[in-house]
Amino acid sequence: xxxxxxxxLALVRESMNLLVRAADTARENLANLGKKHRLSANEIRVxxxxxxxxxxxxxxxxxxxxxxxxxxxxxSLEGARLVERVAGTDRRVKLMGLTERGVTVRQELMHAxxxxxxxxxxxxxxxxxxxxxxxxxxx
Numbered sequence: 001x002x003x004x005x006x007x008x009l010a011l012v013r014e015s016m017n018l019l020v021r022a023a024d025t026a027r028e029n030l031a032n033l034g035k036k037h038r039l040s041a042n043e044i045r046v047x048x049x050x051x052x053x054x055x056x057x058x059x060x061x062x063x064x065x066x067x068x069x070x071x072x073x074x075x076s077l078e079g080a081r082l083v084e085r086v087a088g089t090d091r092r093v094k095l096m097g098l099t100e101r102g103v104t105v106r107q108e109l110m111h112a113x114x115x116x117x118x119x120x121x122x123x124x125x126x127x128x129x130x131x132x133x134x135x136x137x138x139x
Contacts, residue, residue: 046073047106053097
């Protein structure tokens with residue numbers, strides 16, 4: 001193996017390690033944010049995604065998870081009176097939408113979220129845009 005290849009692999013390992021640590025920190029920040037409302041990080045993510053009523057399949061795609069998992073999240077969020085299942089244009093397909101309480105909680109979360117984690121205080125707008133572009137390349 002050449003020195004150039006070894007250096008590249010070392011950079012790949014370091015970047016992956018830092019990416020995993022950043023993801024863990026983001027999850028921890030979401031969990032801390034959810035304590036007030038007794039919400040999990042994934043429940044918060046669902047609320048943040050629901051700008052408008054969506055199919056479970058669309059929510060699963062946005063979360064990068066299996067659609068069957070969305071059913072349990074929906075049930076939990078319905079129990080907390082944050083979401084409701086509503087009919088879409090095709091009455092056979094149910095959508096998940098926010099209740100009035102869900103809208104209020106979502107607004108609180110949206111207000112608090114930018115102040116969580118290092119991105120709020122350590123990164124400029126340009127750095128955040130660069131980070132977003134780089135993360136999109138990983139998808």
